[in-house]
Amino acid sequence: MVSLSWLENLSSSVLSHVNIVALTVIVYYLFIFYQRRWDHANIPPGPKPWPVVGNFGGFLIPSFIHRRFGQQSDGTYRNAVVVLTEQANVYGNVYSLFVGTQLVVVLNGYEVVKDALSNHPDVFSDRPAIPAVTIMTKRKGIVFAAYGPVWRKQRRFCHTTLRNFGLGKLSLEPCILQGLADIKTELLRLNEESGGAGVDLAPLISNAVSNVICSLILGQRFHREDREFRTMLGLMVRGLEICVNSPAILINIFPLLYYLPFGVFKELRQVERDITVFLKKIIAKHRETLDPESPRDLADMYLLEMLSQQAAGEEDSSFTEDYLFYIIGDLFIAGTDTTSNSVLWILLYMVLHPDIQDKVQAEIDEVVGRHRVPSLTDKGSLPFTEATIMEVQRLTVVVPLGIPHMASETTEFRGYTIPKGTVILPNLWSVHRDPTVWDNPDSFNPARFLDDEGRLLRKECFIPFGIGRRVCMGEQLAKMELFLTVTILLQAFKFRLPEGEPPPPLHGRFGLTLAPCPFTVCVSLRK
Template sequence: MSGAGPAGWFLLQLLRDPVCCALLAAAGVLLGLCWLRGHPRSRPRLPPGPRPWPLVGNFGFALLPGPLRKKWLSGARGGQGDSRPPAPHLLLTGLAKVYGSIFSLFVGSRPMIVLSDFEAVREALVGQAEVFSDRPSVPIVAMLTKKKGIVFAPYGPVWRQQRKFSHSTLRHFGLGKHSLEPKIIEELKYVKEEMLRHGKNPFNPFSIISNAVSNVICSMAFGRRFDYEDIEFKTMLRFMSRALEISVNGLLLLVNICPWLYYLPFGPFRELRQIEFDITAFLKKIIAQHRDTLDRENPRDFIDMYLLQVEEAKKRNSESSFSEDYLFFIIGDLFIAGTDTTTNTLLWCLLYMSLHPEVQEKVHAEIEVVIGCDRVPSLTDKTHMPFTEATIMEVQRMTVVVPLSVPRMASETAVLRGYIIPKGSLIVPNLWSVHRDPSIWERPDDFQPTRFLDENGQLIKKETFIPFGIGKRVCMGEQLAKMELFLMFVNLMQTFTFVYPGNARKPAMEGRFGLTLAPFPFNIIALKK
């Protein structure tokens, strides 16, 4: 039994205990009776979908023996016979071809409604925004966020208050303004220095890009940037990326059915708890340093402004949601969400440019005409560079960095396209499917920046292009991300020609699925122009 692994050992200990065996047997009988009486799929007018298993719902396929799981997945792919487990966004896109643009799955006994085309997403998130703007109480998310912050907090007065303050404060420190340009351009000096060190040798750009993007948000939130060789900073960025990857994959998904699994002392459960502990210590140390050095007349950054807001609320003795505890979770959101999404989009940009040299040549040509070789790029150049902007947009369409958005929850029972959506249902907008919809995008799997240009070469704004989501929970950092993407991409393309190593295997372009979609590790050559 030594090859069974920790999970097998754990199950064996349970089976050796007569009390546990009796409880398991009783649970089996109870589940059988419930199954004989019917299952949630029988509820009237619920969107169609595959039949759920008892207790685990449709996530039971992960527990199937290998041959049966391959058969199930093959059916989800429409009989193509591919036995490789698809990433969740690809699996859900395949299921939409079988069950339609709105279908349902079950997480345990809880309905999960998947929206797979633009009209369904818009009708729910915009047309019925008050109903579909809440966040679900998912056990693993609740354990990590305590239902606080901006990204995962429940929809309501506290969320609106915190988001309004956060957005206005970030704008004070440059969000969406030209005053932030110098910080982004300054950071790019370090990026180019790091890339030039490699000469004509291939290198992995992940850490360089991640450091730069993170330092932009750190300058606004923490009032400082970190050196690229700072061990603690590099470790936090690595932990952050790893946590986003493992928290929505494999065994950790079972925590949402049996929350006590989170505390198991082995495997990904232990790894995620350790990452949570280390990131918490890192961020709380920064908040404590700010509290000890706070100059009330000259706030330096977001943390200072928030601490002043906490003090003001205490003076008024008012019921306020502002506290150092809540600040910690907002800072976590800014640090993680403000780094990972833009980092991955820029990495995808570099990868696509190296694999499509003909597109890269056109971007170089436009930069040469509009900016030249010596002048520093500016946001004012954006309107004069439609092909470059279309190229960035096409990378975003192809790779939708948050492919399943962040799940919503129906705060009350609603009707959507004739189907009943029960109160408490999970709502999953499949943004990957929206951006690969052949009824909207001609040859959607092809990389074609010109799809965003009209016959005169001018940029076309498409309402179906929604990489940042739509509705009341649209990404708060959209303006910052667009600034960073344009300035960083153009600056790098002005300086380098990116080449994919000729002897290297092309990475799988479906990407690594976590909460965000990252490219698989790749090396690249940056040739000085």
């Protein structure tokens, strides 16, 4: 027994030493991998990566950045995109990072971003297979799908169909106005109930905005008290937050972490399951009630196209219920989160700059008056209001790093070699803070979008919806919603911070989108 125990201890000791040696060899070769790629590939410069994790911990985990790099002497924080933008001052407007062994190239400034996405669209229009995103989207849909014939066909069909149902047209205005009428009624009730403590605008805005895209793709609106729908909106926000701003971001280095049975990894899988159940139930209901003679929405049109291609014997058609599921998910998220956050940012800036709020309201009073609701036909007559909306969009950029792109082939760009498969991050935040194209870029100044005669100025370096072939498909819808929401709410109400309440910080909460930090407002009817 003693001899056997000694032998077991010896074996355990040998195995332990073998593991240490193996780990050392792996780390050494990873170090050599980085060093050779770094020194000889002519890739853009950047901070030296560590083995295994690359630059991941130091630059791409927003929570880590907030704790380690972001805190200022006054206790405030710089968000992740500010830190990434500052690196351009060290390494130039085209620089590299490594996420694990994945090369990431960050593009900064208007000229560089435009050059890549507009002048080299065939190279830089693909989407990367980022593990956390791929697991959730399977690289299908409209937003996260790989670039190619299938994506072009699906996007063309969706864009044409949505336009037929009113996307970007005046015919959609009543749908938007219906949601805003509900907001006005609910705001007054909640403000009275709060007793001056303030109202959280986020749930009201999110519900109204989401119902517009729901009416287009699902043919129905959801009441603000609909528990399942409110849960769905909450899951959507939480899912994005987990993917980008929690330890679950490590899935992008170690994909198997997704299957861990605890913590945010378990929560992420549950979020995915709950969203899947909600959307697939809606698709099933559409299938059961489909009337070929009277399609109600995008889902109906898609199912009809799917049946048409099946009848024509197209066995390899990409039009499937599975693909429809990912399209609906993409449009639902993209059509809710970005626009909702833009509206919240605008209202927050109005609270923090009451003089600008007064000027916007004075313009609305002069052009529209108090006895009718603002319309999209008033848009050209409200230049200062439009300029204010644009200035807040410039400063906040709700999708500050865009949606990641990928190089579909090895190419030379700005004197550097960009290998095939490189992730490309177009830093739209840096575009909107670029001092070479904007005077005093960090200051809030709506007048920068007006000429000397007070007419609206269109600037090509203003690209909150992206640029190139992957530009946001819902840009026109978002502009309609922003204009109507801002003008209608500011025509009716005065917004201010609750008495004695400090203003919320402006660094925002960085997920896939940049949301304002939670805040409440007091609302009063304008006399």
